[in-house]
Amino acid sequence: MTHSIRLRSESKLLINRSFVKFGTMTFAWFAFSIGVPAFAMAADTDKVFRAGAVAIDITPETFPVSSSGSMTHRVAKQAHDPLHARCLVLNDGQTSIALVTCDSCMIPREIYDSAKQMASEATGIATDHMLCSATHTHTAVSVAPTFQSLVEDDYLPFLAKRIAAGITQAHSQLEPARIGWAIGNNPSQVFNRRWFLRPGVEINDPFDLGTDRVRVNPSANSPTLLQPAGPVDPEIPVLAVQALDGRPIGMWANYSLHYVGGVPPESLSADYFGEFARQFTKMIDATESEPPFVAAMTNGTSGNINNINFFEGRDHQPPFEQIRLVANDVAASALVAYQRIQFEDWVPLTMRETEIEVGVRRPNADEIDRAKQLLADAGPGPKNDRKLIYAGETLDLAEYPPTMKMKLQAIRIGGLAIVSSPCETFVETGLTIKRSSPFQPTFTIELANGYNGYLPTPEQHALGGYETWRAKSSYLAVDAEPQIRETLLNLLDDLNDSQPESTVAR
Structure with missing residues (x-):
């Protein structure tokens, strides 16, 4: 299904669009011709939208544990704040979808697939109608093999079962609800971390190629800085559901x-994602709501974006303070959008999922020989030198298959659309999807349904830099981004061209 959607014949397009335009008339004539009673046709007017939300604890039950987000192995002895899988289930009377975001750096597809299967058996929701993602906190339990971080194998079945339990519990709490969305904005907390430097400034790489033209995470306010190598996306889409009496059920930002x-x-921590949920809940005075109100922050397209103001620098903060400041600021911006939401009694739900196969950048024989020599000269033990770390990554990538399969999804919630990517997606991709989508608004949830590393655009690949350096965190082919972006836009076009599932007679 990768590129077939756009290749529909002109006649099929005309038929689809005619059906969308005249679908009600067509169905009425068909029902009359076969003698369907009038009350059967009128049943569609008694639509009830339902929603349920749960934040289920996924904090490990025993310590110490391997902690993710570092090039060297790191061990956490405690959790500063709890980790959660935040689950939202929506139902329009015929179609159910589940949205899950987990306080984790990245989660392999196998864990999600296992959780979805268990949840589907318990709820009846189809696995291809579940979108599960990671927030990308760098201080969660390590569940994916990246650099020298060791996977906490004993935690994996626990995580899958907890995700499934969260979806199941959210489904059990479905109640009549209203839904709405709005767009917030906060340009103060996002900065492109890839920078052009002034001519003559050396930019090194761990492969000694000398071809990089940008530096990632340079020194802030340095005289060597010239300009950022890309844009930012300050938007904060906000999707919310409330009970019919106005009680807040959940909010997904x-x-x-x-x-x-x-x-x-x-320490383990959910980072600003968890603090955002706590701050927003307080802002709308929902701390005593029953069932508990669930706020969630999903990660958009932030592969080349972080919170460092490279233009001016910032004061050093004590532990957790910058998290609190950012979460409070972003939650306040989300609140402005939330207060602007016009809730609707019913909207149709439609979801599409497809699988594509993309290339893998594997090392050649010379690169493998260089890596082996570097590691042999260094001897055994953990590696702190960047060249040696990437030498180890080179040998790991030599064992990768030539292609990799991944799941991509698109969701239509009334006039709102969401697409997903299993990558650390660059902001340029997200902005292009937003501009090109037939739905306004549209946003992307990254690190969804698996983990396939960074996704630079071909233009950013040509500039080099950390996100392009071949490793378990960056291994997709240079043309992967256009394939993924095109497929997601195809899915959106398909949702736009097709009759919503909930309005089709079955």
Whole structure:
């Protein structure tokens, strides 16, 4: 299904569009011709929208644990704040979808697939109608093999079961609800971390190629800085559901910010994603809501975005303070949008999922020989030198298959659209999808339904830099981004051209 949607014949397009335009008349004539009773046709007017939300704890039950988000192995001895899988289930009377965001750096597809299967068996929701993602906090339990971080194998089945339990519980709490959305904005907390430097400034890479033209995370306010190598996306889409009496049920926000950090190395934390949920809940006075109100922040397209103001720098903050400041500021912006929402009694739900196969950048024989020599000269033990770390990554990538399969999804919630990517997607991709989508608004949730590393655009690949350096965190072919972007836009076009599932006679 990768590129077939746009290749529909002109006649099929005309038929689809005619059906959308005259679908009610067509169905009425068909019902009359076969003698369907009038009350059967009128049943569609008694539509009830329902929603349920749960934040289920996924904090490990025992410590110490391997902690993600570092090039070297790191061990956490405690959790500063709880980790959650925040689950939202929506139902329009015929179609159910589940949205899940987990306080994790990245989660492999196998864990999500296992969780979805268990949840589907318990709820009847189809697995291809579940979108599960990671927030990308860099201080969660390590569940994916990246650099020298060791996977906490004992945690994996626990995580899958908890995600499934969260979806199941949210489904059990479905109640008549109203839904709405609005767009917030906060340009103060997002900065492109890839920078052009002044001519003559050396830019090194771990492969000694000398071809990089940008530096990632340079020194802030340095005289060597010239200009950012890309844009930012300050939008904060906000999707919310409330009970018929106005009680808030859940709110799903989206922001293209990598993470904040400032967490001691021996602690787990949900980073600003978890603090955002707590702050927003207080702002709308929903701390005593029953069932508990669930706020969630999903990660947009932040592969090249972080919270460092490279233009001016910023004061050093004590642990967790920058997280609190950012979460409070972004939650306040989300609140402005939330207060602007016009809730609707019913909207149709439609979802599409497809699988595509993309290329993998594997090392050649010379690159493998260089990596082996570097590691042999260094001897055994953990590696702190960047060249040696990437030498290890080179040998790991040599064992990768030549192609990789991934899931892509698109969701239509009334006039709102959401697409998903299993990558650390660059902001340029998200902005292009927003501009090109037939739905306004549209936003992207990254690190969804699996983990396939960074997704630079071909133009950013040509500039080099950390996100392009071949590793378990960056291995997709240069043309992967156009394939993924085109497929997501195809799915959106398909949703736009087709009759919503909930209005089709079955």
